[in-house]
Amino acid sequence: MQRPGGRSARVRSAVHEAVIDLMEEHPWEEMSVPLVAERSGVHQATIYRRWGTMSALLNDVMIERFTTAGGVPDTGSLREDLLRYTAQVAESLEDGAVPLILRATVMEIRPGEVRQTSPAFQAREQQLQVMLDRAADRGEQVPTVEELLELLVAPLYFRALFTQPVPAKHVERLVDRLLDVLAHRVPGPD
Amino acid sequence: MQRPGGRSARVRSAVHEAVIDLMEEHPWEEMSVPLVAERSGVHQATIYRRWGTMSALLNDVMIERFTTAGGVPDTGSLREDLLRYTAQVAESLEDGAVPLILRATVMEIRPGEVRQTSPAFQAREQQLQVMLDRAADRGEQVPTVEELLELLVAPLYFRALFTQPVPAKHVERLVDRLLDVLAHRVPGPD
DNA sequence: TACCTAACGCAAGATATTTCGCGTTATGCT
DNA sequence: AGCATAACGCGAAATATCTTGCGTTAGGTA
Numbered sequence: 048m049q050r051p052g053g054r055s056a057r058v059r060s061a062v063h064e065a066v067i068d069l070m071e072e073h074p075w076e077e078m079s080v081p082l083v084a085e086r087s088g089v090h091q092a093t094i095y096r097r098w099g100t101m102s103a104l105l106n107d108v109m110i111e112r113f114t115t116a117g118g119v120p121d122t123g124s125l126r127e128d129l130l131r132y133t134a135q136v137a138e139s140l141e142d143g144a145v146p147l148i149l150r151a152t153v154m155e156i157r158p159g160e161v162r163q164t165s166p167a168f169q170a171r172e173q174q175l176q177v178m179l180d181r182a183a184d185r186g187e188q189v190p191t192v193e194e195l196l197e198l199l200v201a202p203l204y205f206r207a208l209f210t211q212p213v214p215a216k217h218v219e220r221l222v223d224r225l226l227d228v229l230a231h232r233v234p235g236p237d
Numbered sequence: 238m239q240r241p242g243g244r245s246a247r248v249r250s251a252v253h254e255a256v257i258d259l260m261e262e263h264p265w266e267e268m269s270v271p272l273v274a275e276r277s278g279v280h281q282a283t284i285y286r287r288w289g290t291m292s293a294l295l296n297d298v299m300i301e302r303f304t305t306a307g308g309v310p311d312t313g314s315l316r317e318d319l320l321r322y323t324a325q326v327a328e329s330l331e332d333g334a335v336p337l338i339l340r341a342t343v344m345e346i347r348p349g350e351v352r353q354t355s356p357a358f359q360a361r362e363q364q365l366q367v368m369l370d371r372a373a374d375r376g377e378q379v380p381t382v383e384e385l386l387e388l389l390v391a392p393l394y395f396r397a398l399f400t401q402p403v404p405a406k407h408v409e410r411l412v413d414r415l416l417d418v419l420a421h422r423v424p425g426p427d
Numbered sequence: 428t429a430c431c432t433a434a435c436g437c438a439a440g441a442t443a444t445t446t447c448g449c450g451t452t453a454t455g456c457t
Numbered sequence: 458a459g460c461a462t463a464a465c466g467c468g469a470a471a472t473a474t475c476t477t478g479c480g481t482t483a484g485g486t487a
Contacts, residue, residue, distance in 0.1 A: 050454050050463050058465075075344050076290055081444075090466050095445065097464085100266050150343045153398055154265045159333065164400040197411075201395035202387040208343055209394070210354040210386070221387075224418060231421045240433050240484050248435075271474070280436050285475065287434085 105151030113167035125182040140207040295341030303357035315372040330397040
């Protein structure tokens with residue numbers, strides 16, 4: 048018999064909050080369970096028992112943050128929807144905690160395991176599909192979710208992680224490039 | 238007076254080799270300096286003195302792997318060059334160790350610090366610029382390095398890290414999309 | 428070849444981490 | 458309201474990681 052409510056829920060959110068706070072102040076190596084315990088007021092042993100490892104905890108924090116993030120825009124125009132959505136993603140990557148939490152996801156990858164889309168991104172993909180379906184119903188030509196990820200989301204994440212973050216102004220350029228690709232679509236293999 | 242040769246060089250390569258081996262067998266949390274020490278036959282204290290932390294060591298390994306990787310193709314055709322280069326990148330991401338070592342780079346990012354392109358990617362960008370310059374000299378219309386990163390490299394890395402790896406067959410699709418964008422280029426802000 | 432000392436090996440000691448047993452709290456169910 | 462027990466707090470014990478001082482090995486230069 049599980050007990051997700053009451054005290055457990057309070058402990059959970061206290062720990063999550065502490066993680067996000069600490070992420071913005073400390074480099075990765077300094078992050079530790081004892082540190083999170085002190086900041087959150089939750090005992091070390093409790094954290095070890097519930098999450099096991101630091102990176103599992105970070106992964107949990109990230110999944111929550113992703114899946115509870117605001118829904119997709121619905122402005123009546125695909126281009127406007129894409130602009131807002133992309134701007135949302137870009138903004139979230141500016142936020143100090145997000146790139147850090149993303150690393151947690153990266154670190155959860157196990158060598159040799161069959162790679163699967165992480166739960167967090169699966170939720171995102173479903174949301175995006177809804178947005179594209181709405182546009183298709185209006186008769187607009189729409190990209191696939193894959194194209195959207197490759198042309199909008201991937202560049203943002205790539206630059207956030209490896210080079211320099213994408214300036215907010217470039218969001219429009221990315222969207223227009225996607226729509227351009229759509230208009231002159233290269234015939235692919237069926 | 239520094240002494241990069243002889244014993245130091247042997248120690249360095251022994252440690253690097255041990256890191257790469259261990260990366261393919263162990264999840265991140267299990268990686269540690271003592272483990273690398275045992276596998277490489279180099280004493281712990283030596284590793285701590287030379288590299289300081291595990292993630293600094295991993296970062297060092299990755300930089301070496303990136304900068305010594307085979308040069309860029311030179312086939313006389315931009316499209317063919319791009320195909321080969323992209324296939325190279327895709328293949329390296331299939332290799333177990335590369336995504337793992339990539340994480341090391343990700344982890345070296347510090348909160349709040351001014352983000353810069355990591356040394357490893359800087360080297361890559363220079364190599365790519367050479368390739369593009371050659372094509373431009375032949376009179377071909379060429380993308381910028383940035384476009385190349387965003388349209389070819391970013392999707393590969395994104396999928397390797399967060400969703401599913403890109404099948405080798407899709408490399409051609411990515412290249413043709415890039416060339417398509419090039420042909421119908423959206424006028425950008427000057 | 429001989430000298431200087433950078434770089435390493437070794438082992439003990441200092442810190443930091445994770446685990447464990449046991450008593451206490453308070454949730455979910457009847 | 459009363460009960461069974463999931464979940465937590467606490468502190469000590471067990472591990473693991475990291476540092477330090479000192480003796481030894483072996484590059485680099487004269």
